[in-house]
Amino acid sequence: MDIQKLWDDNQELIMTWGANILKAIVVLIIGMWVIKRIVNLIVKSFNKRGLDPTIIPTLRGVIKVALMASLIFAVVGILGIPTSGFLAIFGAAGLAIGLALQGSLANFAGGILLLTLKPFKNGDVITVNGETGAVQAISILTTVLKTPDNRVIYMSNGSVAGATITNYSEEEDRRLDQVYGISYSDDIAKAKSVLKQIIEDESRIMKDPEYAILVSELGDNAVNITIRCWCKGADYWGLHFDMIERVKVTFDKEGISFPFPQRDVYVHNQ
Numbered sequence: 001m002d003i004q005k006l007w008d009d010n011q012e013l014i015m016t017w018g019a020n021i022l023k024a025i026v027v028l029i030i031g032m033w034v035i036k037r038i039v040n041l042i043v044k045s046f047n048k049r050g051l052d053p054t055i056i057p058t059l060r061g062v063i064k065v066a067l068m069a070s071l072i073f074a075v076v077g078i079l080g081i082p083t084s085g086f087l088a089i090f091g092a093a094g095l096a097i098g099l100a101l102q103g104s105l106a107n108f109a110g111g112i113l114l115l116t117l118k119p120f121k122n123g124d125v126i127t128v129n130g131e132t133g134a135v136q137a138i139s140i141l142t143t144v145l146k147t148p149d150n151r152v153i154y155m156s157n158g159s160v161a162g163a164t165i166t167n168y169s170e171e172e173d174r175r176l177d178q179v180y181g182i183s184y185s186d187d188i189a190k191a192k193s194v195l196k197q198i199i200e201d202e203s204r205i206m207k208d209p210e211y212a213i214l215v216s217e218l219g220d221n222a223v224n225i226t227i228r229c230w231c232k233g234a235d236y237w238g239l240h241f242d243m244i245e246r247v248k249v250t251f252d253k254e255g256i257s258f259p260f261p262q263r264d265v266y267v268h269n270q
Contacts, residue, residue, distance in 0.1 A: 110157030124169040181222030
């Protein structure tokens with residue numbers, strides 16, 4: 001093979017390709033350095049803003065992949081290779097992967113929303129999808145709850161992000177509402193006075209906001225008296241059960257009755 005003749009015949013083409021390859025290498029090296037700097041700056045920004053540490057590695061990977069894909073297309077363009085074919089291949093591959101991982105992608109997007117918007121955090125007691133428990137972990141794909149009876153529930157983030165979430169731990173204080181029914185023959189003023197004394201003697205009930213004792217309903221079998229008082233969230237359930245027992249014991253001592261449903265039956269002799 002005559003190398004000199006090959007060079008003479010293809011000198012322009014070789015020079016053009018050589019220059020393009022050199023440019024592509026330079027752009028690739030500089031581009032990778034720039035991408036690394038950009039990703040590090042973005043991660044530092046996330047850390048300064050207090051973004052959840054669980055989500056940062058995932059966001060870092062997504063940003064890096066997107067920037068690298070842009071760099072590869074730029075390098076391919078410099079080499080003079082038509083990018084339309086690459087775009088078609090990437091588009092078809094992306095569609096196939098998206099269809100295959102539709103559920104996982106929905107859970108991934110749900111995890112991003114939960115970790116970004118933070119409707120709850122680890123340790124919060126929440127109700128979601130009919131289940132109540134303390135949040136044990138929030139990952140990219142699943143949320144883990146531990147129920148009061150020590151069951152561990154794994155929920156997909158897609159279902160959690162789209163559900164109604166009740167967070168019992170977000171606010172420090174909670175209002176306790178309880179209803180007690182007394183007989184129509186009992187003294188309402190006395191019943192309210194007894195309830196007032198019980199509330200005043202209970203140290204877990206906050207004095208501000210002020211509690212309320214209200215006649216809320218004239219029911220079929222009882223006069224219903226509602227108490228509304230505030231306490232710390234950590235004291236809520238203990239106070240709830242203790243108040244029921246204390247009111248029952250005190251009402252019995254004071255001669256205030258708890259009526260039960262009753263019906264008068266009249267028999268007519270024909």
